[in-house]
Amino acid sequence: MKVGFVGLGKLGLPVALAVESKGHKVFGYDIKKEIYTQIKNRKIDYKEKHANELLKKTNIEIVELKKLVSLSDIIFVPIQTPHDKKYEGINDIPKTRKDFDYTFLTKGIKMISKELKKIKKKKIVIIISTVLPGTIRKKVLPLTNKYTQIGYNPFFIAMGTTIDDFLYSEIILFGSDNKFVSDKAKNFYRTLTNSPFFETTIENAELIKVVYNTFISTKIAFINSITEMCHRLPNTSIDEVTRALSLSTKRIISNLYLRGGMGDGGGCHPRDNIAMSYLAKRHNVSFNIFEAIMLQRQKYNHWLAEMCLKYSKKASIIILGKSFKPETNIVTGSPSIYLFNSLKKKKRDVYIWDPEVDKINLENFIKINSLSNKKICYFVGTQHKAFLNINFKKGSNVLDPFRYIKNRDGVNIIEIGEGEKI
Numbered sequence: 424m425k426v427g428f429v430g431l432g433k434l435g436l437p438v439a440l441a442v443e444s445k446g447h448k449v450f451g452y453d454i455k456k457e458i459y460t461q462i463k464n465r466k467i468d469y470k471e472k473h474a475n476e477l478l479k480k481t482n483i484e485i486v487e488l489k490k491l492v493s494l495s496d497i498i499f500v501p502i503q504t505p506h507d508k509k510y511e512g513i514n515d516i517p518k519t520r521k522d523f524d525y526t527f528l529t530k531g532i533k534m535i536s537k538e539l540k541k542i543k544k545k546k547i548v549i550i551i552s553t554v555l556p557g558t559i560r561k562k563v564l565p566l567t568n569k570y571t572q573i574g575y576n577p578f579f580i581a582m583g584t585t586i587d588d589f590l591y592s593e594i595i596l597f598g599s600d601n602k603f604v605s606d607k608a609k610n611f612y613r614t615l616t617n618s619p620f621f622e623t624t625i626e627n628a629e630l631i632k633v634v635y636n637t638f639i640s641t642k643i644a645f646i647n648s649i650t651e652m653c654h655r656l657p658n659t660s661i662d663e664v665t666r667a668l669s670l671s672t673k674r675i676i677s678n679l680y681l682r683g684g685m686g687d688g689g690g691c692h693p694r695d696n697i698a699m700s701y702l703a704k705r706h707n708v709s710f711n712i713f714e715a716i717m718l719q720r721q722k723y724n725h726w727l728a729e730m731c732l733k734y735s736k737k738a739s740i741i742i743l744g745k746s747f748k749p750e751t752n753i754v755t756g757s758p759s760i761y762l763f764n765s766l767k768k769k770k771r772d773v774y775i776w777d778p779e780v781d782k783i784n785l786e787n788f789i790k791i792n793s794l795s796n797k798k799i800c801y802f803v804g805t806q807h808k809a810f811l812n813i814n815f816k817k818g819s820n821v822l823d824p825f826r827y828i829k830n831r832d833g834v835n836i837i838e839i840g841e842g843e844k845i
C-alpha cells in the first residue's frame with residue numbers, strides 16, 4: 424500500500440519507518456525542514472530503538488503535500504498538539520487548567536482537505552495526535568470536506584520504544600463514524616501486526632487514549648504514596664509491597680474491578696481507605712491519596728443522588744439492592760445504602776429493597792409502603808441477577824449504573840456511564 428505521513432516528528436518518523444519495514448511504500452511531508460536533514464543524514468538526534476538501523480536503509484520519499492495526498496492510499500497525521508510549557512510537569516502546576524493547543528493539527532487537516540478537494544478524490548486520513556474527547560468532532564471535522572475520510576487512531580507507545588510498541592501494541596484503537604474507513608484501516612493493520620483491532624466511536628477513542636495514560640498516572644501516584652508511607656513506617660519496604668501486589672494477578676493485575684458502577688463497598692475497602700487516610704495524616708505524608716480516593720467515592724455518591732433527584736422529580740424513589748455486591752445479603756459498607764442515606768438527608772421519599780435481604784417480594788414491598796398508586800423512579804444499587812426480571816411500572820424511570828437492565832416498552836432506562844448519542 425502507499426502510505427503518507429504528514430508530520431515526521433518523534434512519533435511520525437519512527438512509525439513511518441515501521442510501516443515501511445513491513446513492505447509498504449511510504450511518503451513523508453513535514454513543515455519543519457530540519458527533519459529532512461535528519462532523514463538525508465540517516466540519523467535522528469533522539470534515542471529511538473531500531474530507528475537509526477531502519478533509517479540507514481529507508482526509501483521514504485519526501486514529497487510536497489500535494490504529491491503526498493495524491494499518491495497515498497492512506498494518510499497518517501501525527502502532528503503535535505502541545506500543552507503550554509507551564510504544564511510540562513517540571514514545576515508546580517499553575518492554578519488554572521488548560522486544554523492542548525490544536526492550532527498545528529487544525530492547520531494540517533485544513534491543508535490536507537484542501538488538496539483532496541483539488542483532486543476530488545476520497546482518501547482516508549487517520550489522525551494519531553492526542554486530543555481531549557470531543558475535539559475531533561468540534562474542531563477538526565468542520566474543517567474537512569466529503570473527500571477527507573477521518574479516522575482517529577491514537578497510539579499507545581512510549582518514546583524510545585515507539586517502533587516495537589507500535590508493531591506489538593496491546594490494541595489498535597480506532598474511532599470512526601464510517602465503517603468503510605475502519606474496514607480499510609483494519610485491512611491495512613493486518614499487514615503490520617496481529618494486535619486486536621478495537622473499533623469504536625471517535626469520542627470513545629479520544630477518551631480511551633487519555634484514560635489509558637491517566638490510569639498509568641493513577642497507578643504511579645498511588646504506589647508513590649505507599650513509597651512515602653513505607654519510608655515513614657518502620658520495618659516496611661515498598662519493594663516487598665509491590666512484589667506481593669505484582670503476584671496478585673487475579674484482583675489487582677486484571678480487569679476485575681474495572682467496570683463502571685457503584686462505589687466500592689464491603690467490610691474492607693471503604694474502611695481501609697479511611698484508616699490509611701488517618702495514617703497518612705498522622706505521618707504527614709505529603710499527598711494523602713487515600714483521602715482523595717475516599718472523597719471520590721463520596722462525591723460520586725452525591726452525584727448519583729443528584730441524578731436520582733433529576734429523574735424522580737415528584738416520584739418516589741426505590742433503590743433496588745442493599746447488599747454491597749451481587750448475590751449476597753451482606754450489607755456492610757454498601758454504596759446503595761449510602762445512596763439511600765444521602766437521599767434521606769435531602770428529605771426525599773426514598774425506599775430501599777433487596778431480594779437477598781428482605782423477606783418480602785417487590786410487589787408486596789410496594790403495597791406495604793403504599794406506593795401502588797404512586798409514580799416510581801427506580802435506582803439499581805446492586806447488580807443482582809434477579810433485577811433483570813422485574814416488571815417496572817409503566818412510565819417509570821430506571822437508573823442503571825451497571826447498564827445491564829434490558830430495554831422494555833413503556834419504561835425509560837437511564838444507563839449511567841453512557842454519553843448522549845450525537
Ligand SMILES: NC(=O)c1ccc[n+]([C@@H]2O[C@H](COP(=O)([O-])OP(=O)(O)OC[C@H]3O[C@@H](n4cnc5c(N)ncnc54)[C@H](O)[C@@H]3O)[C@@H](O)[C@H]2O)c1
Pocket residue numbers: 429430431432433434435452453454455458501502503504505527528530531532534551552553554578579580581582585
Ligand atoms: N512522541 C510520542 O511518544 C507520542 C506518543 C503518543 C502520542 N503522541 C502524540 O502524537 C502527536 C505528535 O507527537 P510528536 O511527539 O511526534 O510531536 P513532534 O512535535 O515531535 O512532531 C510533530 C511533527 O509534525 C510537524 N507538523 C506540524 N504541523 C504540520 C503540518 N501542517 N504539516 C506537516 N507537518 C506538520 C512538526 O513540524 C513536527 O515535526 C502529539 O499529539 C502527541 O501528543 C506522541
